[in-house]
Amino acid sequence: MSDLAGRTPAHSSRELRRYPWRVRDSGQLLLVVAAGVWLVAAVAQTAAAGLKDPRIAIAFGALIAFGEVLRLNLPGDRETAPIGFAGALAYALLINVGTQFSQHSAEQVVTVATIGMIIGALPHLAVGRPARVSGMAARLLCIACVAYIFRPLAGYSAVEKNWGLAVTLMTSLTVLALLLEAVLTALLRVDEQRARFKVALVDEMRLQLPLGAAVGASALLIAFAAEVMGLAALAVFTAPLLVTQVAFRRYAGIRATYLQTVRALAKVTEIGGYVEAGHSERVSRLAVAIGRELGIHEPQLLELEYAALMHDIGQLSLHDPIPGGATVLVSRQDQQRIAELGADVIQQAQVLGSVAEIVRRQNEPYRDVDHAANGRAGFAEPFKGLKRSGPPLSSRIIKAANAFDDLVGSSLDPGRAAAAVQRLRLDTASEYDPATVEALSRVVTRRSVML
Amino acid sequence: MGKLSRVALLYISAVVVSAVVLVARGPFTGLRWQYVAFLGILVIVSESRATQLRKGQLTWSSSSAAMLASVVLVGPVGAAIVGACTALGLRRGPSLLQRVFNTSMYALSAYLAGRAFLAFGGHVGLPTERSFPAIIAPFAAAALIHVAANHGLLSGVLWLTRPRDRTSAGASGGGVGLSARLLLSDIGYAAYGLLMAALWSVVGFFAPLLVLIPLFVARWAVAQFAEQQKAYEATVGALCQAVETKDFYTRGHSDRVSRGSVMIAREIGMRAERVEAIRYAGMLHDVGKLGVPTKVLQKTGKLTEEEYAAIQLHPMRGLDIVREIGFLDEALAGIMHHHERIDGRGYPMGLAGDEIPEFARVLAVADAFDSMTSTRSYRGARPVAEAIEELRKWSGTQFDPAFVDAFVAALKREGWQRPEPSVIAADDLAATITAQDHDDPGAPLRVIDSL
Numbered sequence: 001m002s003d004l005a006g007r008t009p010a011h012s013s014r015e016l017r018r019y020p021w022r023v024r025d026s027g028q029l030l031l032v033v034a035a036g037v038w039l040v041a042a043v044a045q046t047a048a049a050g051l052k053d054p055r056i057a058i059a060f061g062a063l064i065a066f067g068e069v070l071r072l073n074l075p076g077d078r079e080t081a082p083i084g085f086a087g088a089l090a091y092a093l094l095i096n097v098g099t100q101f102s103q104h105s106a107e108q109v110v111t112v113a114t115i116g117m118i119i120g121a122l123p124h125l126a127v128g129r130p131a132r133v134s135g136m137a138a139r140l141l142c143i144a145c146v147a148y149i150f151r152p153l154a155g156y157s158a159v160e161k162n163w164g165l166a167v168t169l170m171t172s173l174t175v176l177a178l179l180l181e182a183v184l185t186a187l188l189r190v191d192e193q194r195a196r197f198k199v200a201l202v203d204e205m206r207l208q209l210p211l212g213a214a215v216g217a218s219a220l221l222i223a224f225a226a227e228v229m230g231l232a233a234l235a236v237f238t239a240p241l242l243v244t245q246v247a248f249r250r251y252a253g254i255r256a257t258y259l260q261t262v263r264a265l266a267k268v269t270e271i272g273g274y275v276e277a278g279h280s281e282r283v284s285r286l287a288v289a290i291g292r293e294l295g296i297h298e299p300q301l302l303e304l305e306y307a308a309l310m311h312d313i314g315q316l317s318l319h320d321p322i323p324g325g326a327t328v329l330v331s332r333q334d335q336q337r338i339a340e341l342g343a344d345v346i347q348q349a350q351v352l353g354s355v356a357e358i359v360r361r362q363n364e365p366y367r368d369v370d371h372a373a374n375g376r377a378g379f380a381e382p383f384k385g386l387k388r389s390g391p392p393l394s395s396r397i398i399k400a401a402n403a404f405d406d407l408v409g410s411s412l413d414p415g416r417a418a419a420a421v422q423r424l425r426l427d428t429a430s431e432y433d434p435a436t437v438e439a440l441s442r443v444v445t446r447r448s449v450m451l
Numbered sequence: 452m453g454k455l456s457r458v459a460l461l462y463i464s465a466v467v468v469s470a471v472v473l474v475a476r477g478p479f480t481g482l483r484w485q486y487v488a489f490l491g492i493l494v495i496v497s498e499s500r501a502t503q504l505r506k507g508q509l510t511w512s513s514s515s516a517a518m519l520a521s522v523v524l525v526g527p528v529g530a531a532i533v534g535a536c537t538a539l540g541l542r543r544g545p546s547l548l549q550r551v552f553n554t555s556m557y558a559l560s561a562y563l564a565g566r567a568f569l570a571f572g573g574h575v576g577l578p579t580e581r582s583f584p585a586i587i588a589p590f591a592a593a594a595l596i597h598v599a600a601n602h603g604l605l606s607g608v609l610w611l612t613r614p615r616d617r618t619s620a621g622a623s624g625g626g627v628g629l630s631a632r633l634l635l636s637d638i639g640y641a642a643y644g645l646l647m648a649a650l651w652s653v654v655g656f657f658a659p660l661l662v663l664i665p666l667f668v669a670r671w672a673v674a675q676f677a678e679q680q681k682a683y684e685a686t687v688g689a690l691c692q693a694v695e696t697k698d699f700y701t702r703g704h705s706d707r708v709s710r711g712s713v714m715i716a717r718e719i720g721m722r723a724e725r726v727e728a729i730r731y732a733g734m735l736h737d738v739g740k741l742g743v744p745t746k747v748l749q750k751t752g753k754l755t756e757e758e759y760a761a762i763q764l765h766p767m768r769g770l771d772i773v774r775e776i777g778f779l780d781e782a783l784a785g786i787m788h789h790h791e792r793i794d795g796r797g798y799p800m801g802l803a804g805d806e807i808p809e810f811a812r813v814l815a816v817a818d819a820f821d822s823m824t825s826t827r828s829y830r831g832a833r834p835v836a837e838a839i840e841e842l843r844k845w846s847g848t849q850f851d852p853a854f855v856d857a858f859v860a861a862l863k864r865e866g867w868q869r870p871e872p873s874v875i876a877a878d879d880l881a882a883t884i885t886a887q888d889h890d891d892p893g894a895p896l897r898v899i900d901s902l
Binding site for chain 2: 098099163167210211213214216217218220221224225227228229236237239240241243244247248250251253254255256257258260261262263264265267268271272273313316345346347348349352
């Protein structure tokens, strides 16, 4: 089992999600450069005009820095700074503090936000956590957009006197900023993970909606309440956001633990000698890459990952390990029995209902062979009584990824991989889903090019 | 609630009557009905999103923010009417009697809060910038009275209708800590009631909406966390069971060792997080057994040196499997060393006395105890008393005496649920039988003396 130790324990979900064959992102660079240029211009402008209302600027800068210190990692390697973002948005949307009209310019908003973010990033750098410049740049661009639209309007008395108009304007700008952030993040992910843009955007919006709503509402509250309570509003309306953030952090923590645990326990089959070392992990990485290629949304992608990790767990119930653990080489009845046993185990967890279903149907041929080839009873028998609609996409993906890994194993030889793909392709008439095999082929080709 | 005593009925009717009388007395002149209606709707919404705290007994919602806002905006009678709106909460569950009591209780506490607000010199109506520092004292009084009345009336009815049997009395012992936390968060929500009222003058009806969004999201996030945690637990449990299916006789062993360890941990007053960790350690302590060849586990008679070495390796194998599960930390040490002995003759490291991690010493006691009280192929289950005697006998050589004492004390109080007598199902694929349980101190593994 020495090869088990070969995988470094520091292999975080992040590195597993980003593939080793990832290119250096050009999109990230573009975003950072755009934000940088804007920033330099804004700082120069602010320096020339002088800082207006320095007390307020410092208070908001401190809030933004505080928010940046408390950055939050959401599931799926997303980094946000809800409190900092809310503070910066509120600063951009400020009309009055107490009875005094706040006359800072859009450039000043950008400058204060940047300085706050940089100061807040310092502690992270000090403890050796990397600064995610692209995320900060995306946030900064959103804030800048809001500031450049709203700051000139804030001076009009129509906005100042009519709360209905002000509320409408500020709310729509906040929504705009949150949407823009979702779009930018989605673009970054497309670049980074080869996800499809539409899929990435929907995932992003779905994931960010609750937190985004809290951030937007808090930003508006701070901006409005500053009129009644002055700067105390900053502290008061950050509190619920702080609670939210703590809850989200714990949520993200347990999600990560969950994945680690499933990953660890999937290894049980390897330690027990049922499966070749690293098999589950490789199948799950390949399956997720194929799933992403086929445009599967993130919640289902997570289920796919769980199912792929645990697809062989049913082997634990076998008396004797299959030689080499290659399920592709044993009889179909045995394969199906393993799948059923595994699904039963997963079913006991209750929460993973669809994962159990994916595992249960991982061996079903793509096309109903009962229909296609009458009389080959050995083929159709184990699947009697199943629906004719065919197995779910995730099952088809695991079937292909599993077969590929059984044929190739940990080998990195492109020729062997190509031969394996070819063999799967020959079986697309009934066994494997042609679209899945094509996606697999693209993923594998990309990987061998990168090597 | 089941059947109520006469005192309980008397108590409930007293609350209902006083609420009705106080509201009916008025005065209704100058009451701003549009505010009452709007705040009432808010209360209904909050109430419909209430969280269950104890099954069928207690729920908790964020409606106190809206009620406290109504204290400031519409005075005591208005607040009582707003409080009474809880009756319309769209929530299935509470019986008619519960609904009537809740409604009167909320009305009564809101009314009392309103009276307190006036008594401390508060003015009913929209607060402006000038009313600011002065309004805080009366508002704080109102908030305190509101929370005190709510919790007081509620504990009264809970106490009067409490179940008599012993087990649920133990369960509600945890309820004291719960309500202290609730008290705090209720006061927090109450503070947001004032902010709602204060913002009303700036953004009108939009104020409560803005204030409630972050609060709702915070609640949602907390709920998400709780749900994920439950899912996690179920999954770990199911996977542990899968590992155990290998050996018929040890089914449920992990679960019971986990329970036993928790009993000891509680008895010696471990912190809650550590109790949690030891629970998982108990569940996972034998996963490494999968790495031991089945034929070794099944062997009757004496073991060769190699076979004994293979068995001794299982804690290390277990560690290999679960090492990457981040939060386990201290539990890892427990899993690795759960077969060490106080006299230093255990494995894998031969640690002695205090060198052995605390978790491991706890696990060892629970592990041996469960092994002795379960059926094995070579003997029937031994009675609890006999197993305790055996623990005592080995206390100081194999086990830590302190933990043996703690376990015995806990057993006396809580009892022990023994495994069901096993019946081997005919179609059991997996059932292999351990010939000699390595956990059993009464029948230690015998090794062929090679010298």
